[in-house]
Amino acid sequence: MQTKCNGYKSGIEIVNHNIHQTRQELLHMKFTLPERDSGTMKTGNTKFHFVSMVLLIASLLIISILTAPVSAAVISGDTHLQVEVAEITPNPARPGEDLTIKINVENTGDEPAEDVIIGIEELDPFIFKYSTSGVYGSGTNTERNFYIKQIRQRSKVELNFHFSVSSGARSGVHQLEFTIKEGGETSFSRRIPIRVEGNPDLVLVGTEIFPANADNSSSGALVPGEEFYLRTQVKNAGNGNAKNIRIMLDLNSSSPMIPLQDNVFFIENLSAGSSGNLSFKLLLGNNARVQPYRIPLRITASNEAETLQINKSQEIGVNVLNQAKINIASLKFDPEMPERGQRVSMILRLENVGEGEARFVKARLEGLEGSGSTDAFLGRLEKDDDAPAVFTFIPERSGEQNVTLFVEYEDDFGDHRLSEDLRFNVIRRGNNVVPFVLVAILVLAAALFYLKKKGKL
Numbered sequence: 001m002q003t004k005c006n007g008y009k010s011g012i013e014i015v016n017h018n019i020h021q022t023r024q025e026l027l028h029m030k031f032t033l034p035e036r037d038s039g040t041m042k043t044g045n046t047k048f049h050f051v052s053m054v055l056l057i058a059s060l061l062i063i064s065i066l067t068a069p070v071s072a073a074v075i076s077g078d079t080h081l082q083v084e085v086a087e088i089t090p091n092p093a094r095p096g097e098d099l100t101i102k103i104n105v106e107n108t109g110d111e112p113a114e115d116v117i118i119g120i121e122e123l124d125p126f127i128f129k130y131s132t133s134g135v136y137g138s139g140t141n142t143e144r145n146f147y148i149k150q151i152r153q154r155s156k157v158e159l160n161f162h163f164s165v166s167s168g169a170r171s172g173v174h175q176l177e178f179t180i181k182e183g184g185e186t187s188f189s190r191r192i193p194i195r196v197e198g199n200p201d202l203v204l205v206g207t208e209i210f211p212a213n214a215d216n217s218s219s220g221a222l223v224p225g226e227e228f229y230l231r232t233q234v235k236n237a238g239n240g241n242a243k244n245i246r247i248m249l250d251l252n253s254s255s256p257m258i259p260l261q262d263n264v265f266f267i268e269n270l271s272a273g274s275s276g277n278l279s280f281k282l283l284l285g286n287n288a289r290v291q292p293y294r295i296p297l298r299i300t301a302s303n304e305a306e307t308l309q310i311n312k313s314q315e316i317g318v319n320v321l322n323q324a325k326i327n328i329a330s331l332k333f334d335p336e337m338p339e340r341g342q343r344v345s346m347i348l349r350l351e352n353v354g355e356g357e358a359r360f361v362k363a364r365l366e367g368l369e370g371s372g373s374t375d376a377f378l379g380r381l382e383k384d385d386d387a388p389a390v391f392t393f394i395p396e397r398s399g400e401q402n403v404t405l406f407v408e409y410e411d412d413f414g415d416h417r418l419s420e421d422l423r424f425n426v427i428r429r430g431n432n433v434v435p436f437v438l439v440a441i442l443v444l445a446a447a448l449f450y451l452k453k454k455g456k457l
Helices: 002-027 038-067 434-453
Strands: 073-076 079-089 098-107 113-121 126-133 145-151 155-165 172-182 186-196 202-211 227-236 242-249 257-259 264-270 275-284 292-303 309-320 326-334 344-352 358-366 370-372 375-381 386-395 399-411 414-426
Touching (some): 079 172, 079 186, 098 113, 098 145, 098 172, 202 292, 358 386, 375 386
Antiparallel strands (some): 098 155, 227 275, 242 292, 326 344, 358 399, 399 414
16 A cells, blocks of 8 residues: 555656646747748737637646646545535534434445544534444444544445534534544545534513613602603523514503503514613503512514524513602791790691602701701601691700701502701790880870870970
8 A cells, every 4th residue: 555655656756747838838838930021020919819829728728627626525545535625414413412423434436445544633513423334343432533444435434423502502614524534644634514503592681661761770669650661681692693583561551551552572582692772662551550560571672593583571560650759848937927035836748649659758957046846756647647746945046047958758559758948037035015115105206295285285
């Protein structure tokens, strides 16, 4: 075999040398023609150049054919090995499943091929398991290099290779490489493209509920009659690409949720591992009860080959609660005109005008110039209930007074705090008797004038 291979190589080298020399002679060839008249010369030159170009092109084509490499084949002496893929099952391959590749190693030469070694280059995402073939009898081979003692002339050997496909394999065309050696001297490799098609898996993640009048603050709770946004992401958590994705609100006629915009969101393509944002605007009807609700969303899509249809639903939870709202219903003093240095009571009546219950209601005055009580605890206020917050104090100065009322309470949405600026007047002590004294003086003056005029004084 070694002698045949060396002889084969020498013959090739001689042919290559002769071809190269012929090519150079053709490219640098010069021709000498006898002198003729101008008309004859032009006609002769044209014919001669045409024939020369035809010969040159034909020679170059022959050279290209003779020097072109042979793909997926090895020639040694009178043997000629080549690899053909007979079957790939399943095609396309599926992540997490098994894959079988049937190949034929054929010797089309006139002599037997001896000591043939077939190797497997394990490339991600394919994991070699074992192979089967008639040359092994009824058993299996678990090695990645396979030895075949002889492949007879004009015959072939069938080999079945079994792989597993990684569960994380992405969709696309991947490669498996086979190497062939004969007698340890010459070799070639053959890459087999294998299409892997994973299945998409669409899920909704990062879902949030935003009241329409809020500044991007998600509470997860709503009040009846409120407009809101449902914002979420659709993520392809599978290992295959998805197309024609539709996410739609799947509300029935009895639901208090009313879509205010289109209730279907469309995405043309979503590759494995990627995601897309979507948003729906809805109205929670005034008739909604205070209870948890679920907003159903339906997802439809297909894989790239449209062999798999996705039709699944996912529910988004939202709480419907009632919110309390505290207002100042009235303000009065006892006595009605606060007087500096005198005890006075400020009576603030607080009312719950919201739909929910207010708990742990308390009020506090800040900025009061005087001594006394500046805190009041009201406790619980149901819807439409009111209660007085009484502050008793002694003003330290007269004139206009500015104070701030703070009210704190808790409802189903959490803790709340509101403030209100209040203004009132405080009079001096005794200011209230001045008018009576003036009136008395005027009456007395009038009486004296009358008596003097009558001569009685």
